[in-house]
Amino acid sequence: MAFNPLEERGLPLDQQIRSWRELNVEPFDPDAVHPYTRCRVITMNGIEVEALVFSHQFARHTNDKDLQRQLALSRYVDHQQQKVVNWLLPGWSSVLETTIAYEQVATDLTAWVARNEPDPYLKQAYEFGVLEDFDHLYRYSNLYEMIEHRKAEKIVDELTEVIPGRPTRAHHRHPFDNVRDNYDKQTAAAISKLHQLTITSAEQQTLNYYANVGPQYMEPIARQLYQEIGLIEEEHVTHYESLGDGSESWFEKLLLHEYNECYLYYSFFEQEVDPKVKQIWELHLQMEIGQLHAACDLMRRYEDRDPEALLPTELPNVLLFEPNKEYLRHLLATQMDLTTLGTGYVRDQHERFVAMQERLQGDGTPVSDMVIEQHRERFEGADYRSEQAGPYPQEAQDRAEAQWGGL
Structure with missing residues (x-):
């Protein structure tokens, strides 16, 4: 049956604050957990952090104390939810292991959305971005084998x-060329709005994670790789956030945040294989x-609008974590040589792109290339790859050679 959260009662907001005991969840076992359970946990942490950041910004743009109190209550509950979700991650997983999981999220989540x-x-926009996260997974996986002597398929x-x-060296663009055209809030499909909010939240969380964990490494090459890819995550957040319609009111955006959280928790509940995580x-x-009901009440009160008129009458088809191997190989074969110019995409290294490359990389090899070079030096001329769908596509190799000078 179709699921409409607006027709469900749910748990009233004033009953949602939980005790320490309820928040003290047991982390999953990294050696036994399904990889997509880990991906769902990382995704929902990003979604909850976005909800917190948005709510704080909303509160800073109003002097209405009743509204600030309502936002504070909902935000506190979101913060408890974020703690539960993020604390499912085990403390004995290394930073690089979690990083590789973050890039698996970025790869398979963005590919499914595309x-x-x-x-x-x-x-x-999603097809363009996912080929870059896909390469980040490859770079971090090579670093992982070099530093921790383990393979990413683990x-x-x-x-x-x-x-x-x-x-990765081709991802560094002038900031002007990371801004996309936005959807029109009047005509965009509801699922398009949910997709945009989901991917923006996930990329923002990756940006924040790399910014915090990168300096924790002692190995210079690891510190530099987190720095390089962290800058690209900033580009990705700009790329995806600019797809949203900035004319949506604060209350419209609040409604979308809450509806999107319903959509994702419902989606993940439907597919979760871990019983304890499924209960969460x-x-x-x-x-x-x-x-969501509380956000609807705020819109009625402050904007005198019907929130039901802005939302779907039922949730879209569930968002799935699933393999995207054939799709990604198709994108490799057809879009490897793309870059951006203004709000569009081109196959030429235009003047602004070249100038940015020279400014950043004119005095040496980017560390993303150094990681692969050093891996090949240590492992008998081979980089680390995990190929299940056959040899690397020749079309992708040819496009990379022609546009970027190889892989």
Whole structure:
């Protein structure tokens, strides 16, 4: 049956604050957990952090104390939810292991969204970005074997391939060329708005994670790789956040945040294989339904608008974590040589792109290339790859050679 969170009662907001005992969840076992359970946990942590950041910004843009109090209550509950979700991650996983999981999230989540996005312009934005996250997975996986002497398939299993994407050195663009056209809030499909908010939240969380953990390494090459890819994550957040319609009111955006959380918790509850984690998704779904109702009440009160008129009458098809190997190989073969110019995409290294490359990399080799070079030096001329769908596509190799000088 179709699921409409607006028709569900959920857990009333004033009943949602929990005790320390309830928040003290047991982390999953990194050696036994399904890789996509880990991905769902990382995704929902990013979604909850975005909810917190948005709520704080909303509160800073009003002097209405009643509204600030309502936002504070909902935000405190979101903070408890974020703590539960993020504390499912085990403390004995290394930073690099979690990093590789973050890039598996970015790869398979963005690929699924691209496959299911109805708007051609938005679809292209996700297809462009996912080839870069795909390459980041490859770079970090090579670093992982060099530093920790382990292979990334221990983390991603055979669900996600580890092979080169668009070379990381080609991701450094002038900031002007990271700003995209936005969807129109009046005509955009509801699922397009949810996709944009989901991917922006996930990329923002990755940006924050790399900014915090990068300096913790002693190895210079690890510190430099987090610095380089961290700058690209800033580009990605700009790329995805600019797809949203900035004319949406604060209350419209609040409504979208709450509805999106309902959508994702419902989606993940439907597919979760870990019983304990599944219970958390179910509880948080009921809590988000209550928070959605509270957001609807705020819109009625402050904007005298019907929130139901802005939202779908039922949730879209569930968002799935699943392998995207064939789709990604198709993108490798057809879009490896793309870059951006203004709000569009081109196959030429234009003047602004070249100038940015010279400014950043004119005095040496980017560390993303050094990681692969050093891996090949240590492992008999071989880089680390996990290929399940056959040899690396020749079309991708040819495009990389022609545009970027190789992989």
